[in-house]
Amino acid sequence: VSVTYPKGFRAAGVTAGFKPSGRPDLALLVADDGATAAGVFTTNAFAAAPVRLCRERLVDGRARAVVVNSGQANAGTGPDGEDDAYVTSAALARALDAPAEEILPCSTGVIGARIPVQKMTAAFPELVEALSPAGGNAFAEAILTTDTVTKMAYAEGDGFRVGGCAKGVGMIRPDLATMLTFVTTDAPVASAHLRKLTASVLEPTFESLTVDACSSTNDTVLLLSSGAAGGEAIRPDSKRWGVLEAAVREVAESLLSQLAADAEGVHHVLEVSVAGAATDEDARIVARGIAESLLVKTAAFGRDPNPGRFLQAIGSSHVPFAPEDVRVRLGDVVVIDKGAISPIFERQDRDAAREAMDAEVVPVSVELGNGTGSARMLGSDLSYDYVRINAEYTT
């Protein structure tokens, strides 16, 4: 159950032949009566052609369809890539009898590779034919690249539904990455208010994940509302706004955890919580420094409760705090106390700390003692598999 859980959406996924594996690689989501829409995109200067087209087309806050090809990122493809994105979405608009400016194209796959335009347009009739209110799973499957499982989530609100799916296992960090996330709702929400939800819920959630500190050219998070649940429009001052926010957050958090659990080569997810920073932004810097530290990531893979590596990462964050106020826990075990390696840890808690690192999700809590700023960041460990996947990836 994913993007078609809310009313007013149909979806499909087919094999157009973009992937050598022969797996589904072309996905379509349609709001037949149109939808309001908002999005957030990568900040990479080499943003892919479809990302730039989506940004333009979302200015008026309306969308009819989202089309995703997996296999070719259409990034680093110059003016030809722009043409390809434009031409294919125009062809789809004709097949759907929809205005071209309401088609949102997304691409994911190899950077520098162009979309096989003829293959894609040739597959449109089959794709449109396959559209179904039960097509959410097929859509979630067809957007995958090196993902090993689909990522889907749903939530129910007060008379409305929220659904979503996501993909992305590498080139993921704050600023977004080769991550695509689609969240739909049938709650009636104006596009201005969808933008508010995007900024207050979706953006901070998906910026709390770092796999490899590499910000991709194609990251896209889209939020679409069909309004098909009916009833009064939900606005920030509506009674139901909080319910909607909670439902969107539930779907986003679920997709976030699913993305982290399927990160390239992952054996353990690190869940880093930082409190006591001067500001939330400071806390974020420290949390991200820990989650992205190669020495922390390799220690996590080796299940080695090495407090020195946390000390090193926190100390090089350059945010204000007094070293002697810093405390770090691994699971429930205090490994750093008053800014120094805890003597109790050295004497007796080492085995308990090692056990905490056996978990699939390893909680690391940092208290800086310098204020009320806090943040959370999910990261993955650095394993032989990560190196293998990325050293053997074919250009």
Add this chain to the structure above:
Amino acid sequence: VSVTYPKGFRAAGVTAGFKPSGRPDLALLVADDGATAAGVFTTNAFAAAPVRLCRERLVDGRARAVVVNSGQANAGTGPDGEDDAYVTSAALARALDAPAEEILPCSTGVIGARIPVQKMTAAFPELVEALSPAGGNAFAEAILTTDTVTKMAYAEGDGFRVGGCAKGVGMIRPDLATMLTFVTTDAPVASAHLRKLTASVLEPTFESLTVDACSSTNDTVLLLSSGAAGGEAIRPDSKRWGVLEAAVREVAESLLSQLAADAEGVHHVLEVSVAGAATDEDARIVARGIAESLLVKTAAFGRDPNPGRFLQAIGSSHVPFAPEDVRVRLGDVVVIDKGAISPIFERQDRDAAREAMDAEVVPVSVELGNGTGSARMLGSDLSYDYVRINAEYTT
């Protein structure tokens, strides 16, 4: 030939028993008639106790001896660690009949581990006895931790000599890391002018190396002048200043290359040159972004000339440039031209680019087309060996 190449210095290295391996682990460098001295240290907030003591003691710009223990970093050790550094350097001062404030202590090894004070002081008589004008090699050997080879260099100026040695294979990035570097000269130079040399030559050189983007608690670069070559003091307005600067740079650059070549798990060194940035600092950000990118580092290990990974890293640097002006070369092969993957690369140059990646040092040149700022950064690839070394490292 290393720190004792210039006149006026004696050195030694002995086994005090800090390392389980039984290899030499205590090193001493002495300027019998005293030396002027300057240093640059880690910016990590959890700077080790010896780093803080060195900083204090260098205020007056004079030094008699440098003592280095390898095995225990004396970082994250709280007030006890401060005492240990103080007590051991006081004991050494007595053994050398020197003022305690002219002893510069350095530690490298496991963070959180305290110095074995009794073992160290017990070894001082043997260490002092072993001092010799030919002891540079023994000194360079005894400062090593996970290094596989010693790093030594020397140069000759106009009537004076410069020598140096270094250690450090992991936890290395700009801001310095578990890297210790010692450079000596017998040229007569006041401490204020040594500081100038440190700032203009040593600091920028050693900030051009990133192994794992992890800034350590113990990084130290020391520059000592015995003045034993005699003659007029060399000042920034002296004719010989340029010669001195060149000799110090030659030693520093040589040590830098030796550090990069021995980086943990390294198979290929990446030498990233960025030109055409608005400022040198912008160029540095881009160069470092490339050298620290996990996807670039794994591609280097896999000898995969994947232009998309360079595009990704450059694009997420957030410094100003026009994407369509960017050109990237791998060796002599243009892989990105006008901001897009070069069609010539796709058609015919892929094999040549792959050959460029077979080299021990892989040159990556980036032209941003936005000004005259430039920078160079050395990095290492990310291999199975790096993961093994750091996942299996014992706390």
